[in-house]
Amino acid sequence: MTLADCYDPTGERFGIPTFPWRMAPGGYATRRQLRARGLRPGGQDVAAQVLRPRRRREPLAAYLYRIDRAKPVRPMTPARWAALRKANSAQQICPNCRRDVGYRIPRSHGMCGSCIAREEQRAA
Structure with a gap:
């Protein structure tokens, strides 16, 4: 799989919008990136994914969530x-x-x- 194979912004091939590694548009973030901003997915489904091709195995996938739909992290009581x-x-x-x-x-x-x-x- 090449970088060009990982580009599917409409989601026709993979079912959800898919972008090559480090090429996702703004407005999306992984769980860790949301957490760093003090946010959580808040029940929303995966909005997109980024794929990183590898030579001999399946590509690595990172799931992305929409930042505008994310909710604040609940405080620890x-x-x-x-x-x-x-x-x-x-x-x-x-x-x-x-x-x-x-x-x-x-x-x-x-x-x-x-x-x-x-x-x-x-x-x-």
Whole structure:
């Protein structure tokens, strides 16, 4: 796929307006760009996309939202802060040794670093 293949401003080919990477017109932004401006998509559907061709794989896609339809980010209330603290602290307790390790335990590991080291020593 070439840059020319990524240009479909009417949306005939891809179903939504599509532009080559870094060539989207003004008025559109990705989720991260909206967040940097203190905005969120606010329930709107994807308005357009940008595609970045790659040699051997499918092109990378970034979805765009209309800035004029975006809504302000909801402020964090004390209750939301408390819920976030509670969720994060629950993910810091190792299910094997039941210790609070002080960091969020990755789901891929499922246990703290000390327990992983003990498991590796037993296996060796």
